[in-house]
Amino acid sequence: MKPIQDTFALLQSPKRIFITTHHKPDGDAIGSMMALAHYFIKKNHIVTPVSPSEVPDFLSWIPGIELVLNYEAEPKLATQAINEADIIFCLDFNDLSRVKSMESLLEHAVQPKVLIDHHMFPKPSFEFGMSIAEKSSTCELVYDFINLANDNELIDATIGACLYTGVMTDTGSFRFPACTASVHEMIADLMRKGLQHTPIHEHVYDSWSEQRMRLVGHVLKEKMEIFPEYNAGLITISKADLDDFFVQTGDTEGLVNYPLSIAGISFSTLIIERKDGIKMSFRSKGSFDVNSFSRNYFNGGGHFNASGGQSSQDFIETILRFKEILSEIHPQN
Numbered sequence: 001m002k003p004i005q006d007t008f009a010l011l012q013s014p015k016r017i018f019i020t021t022h023h024k025p026d027g028d029a030i031g032s033m034m035a036l037a038h039y040f041i042k043k044n045h046i047v048t049p050v051s052p053s054e055v056p057d058f059l060s061w062i063p064g065i066e067l068v069l070n071y072e073a074e075p076k077l078a079t080q081a082i083n084e085a086d087i088i089f090c091l092d093f094n095d096l097s098r099v100k101s102m103e104s105l106l107e108h109a110v111q112p113k114v115l116i117d118h119h120m121f122p123k124p125s126f127e128f129g130m131s132i133a134e135k136s137s138t139c140e141l142v143y144d145f146i147n148l149a150n151d152n153e154l155i156d157a158t159i160g161a162c163l164y165t166g167v168m169t170d171t172g173s174f175r176f177p178a179c180t181a182s183v184h185e186m187i188a189d190l191m192r193k194g195l196q197h198t199p200i201h202e203h204v205y206d207s208w209s210e211q212r213m214r215l216v217g218h219v220l221k222e223k224m225e226i227f228p229e230y231n232a233g234l235i236t237i238s239k240a241d242l243d244d245f246f247v248q249t250g251d252t253e254g255l256v257n258y259p260l261s262i263a264g265i266s267f268s269t270l271i272i273e274r275k276d277g278i279k280m281s282f283r284s285k286g287s288f289d290v291n292s293f294s295r296n297y298f299n300g301g302g303h304f305n306a307s308g309g310q311s312s313q314d315f316i317e318t319i320l321r322f323k324e325i326l327s328e329i330h331p332q333n
Helices: 027-042 075-084 096-107 138-148 157-170 181-192 197-205 210-222 239-244 255-261 290-297 315-329
Strands: 016-020 046-051 087-091 113-117 128-131 224-227 232-237 267-274 277-284 306-311
Touching: 016 027, 016 075, 016 096, 027 046, 027 087, 027 138, 027 157, 046 075, 075 096, 113 138, 128 138, 138 157, 138 181, 157 181, 157 197, 210 224, 210 239, 210 255, 224 255, 232 255, 232 315, 239 267, 255 267, 255 277, 267 315, 277 290, 277 315, 290 306, 306 315
Parallel strands: 016 046, 016 087, 087 113, 113 128, 232 267
Antiparallel strands: 224 232, 267 277, 277 306
16 A cells, blocks of 8 residues: 555546545544545545445534435445546545445445555555554544645634544543544644534534433443453343334444443443344453454454454344353453
């Protein structure tokens, strides 16, 4: 993969740019995609941002969100956009399988693919890129990309709002270890450029539906198990739970973090039974590596303290297997 600076020559004149991110996008995915889109529009490029699936409601306020195509709902328009593109930017994922039903479309695209991402072990699917696992978020890397292009003066309050969303959500509101001095320096720069951070926090964290609030209460009371001998917590959500609480895209965001608020718990897992299979999220604090855990046991990966996985077994079998593994490895603080 060539350094991302090598794309600057390709972008000297107006181009048609296709930007995408991973399936089931989160704050960093949408924030980075839209920040880059607004930046390229300022540079007189023609930009089409495409999400492989629906954007969650808590991100529906993001500036320019009306420009985003949902591939699952509008596959013809998205396919036309990629066919007409001169260059493709892939944000917040490093394996084409992470775009699900768009995978074949990206695989067969002949245009240069550019990666901007902070996950470990990128696949060799990209011609250019910046992949730095130590960075807090893909939004921080988009900020770095704009600065590498000597275009810091083009960052305004709109781009700042998009960038702040991704950094805030991926750092757990600036409390995770990846929130370095450079992150705070970036936020200070964005604030000087007009960023209003309080409304963003309210949009993301204070705009729940009543049903989502009731789901959280149900999950914490009925669906959370704590294993103090292993410093671990487990939350399990069945298809019946999803139906009972009319769960929408984004409603389960952040649930995996709740057990980590309990004293002595350093490893938390969320297992969800979805229509397309068993999905798993892993979070940790301290020295337990959930990236290795998910890769070794559940065909996943991500970051040292945050990763995802999946299971080919059914819901109950997956829960039982997880508990067996837990008793074998004895994760510690």
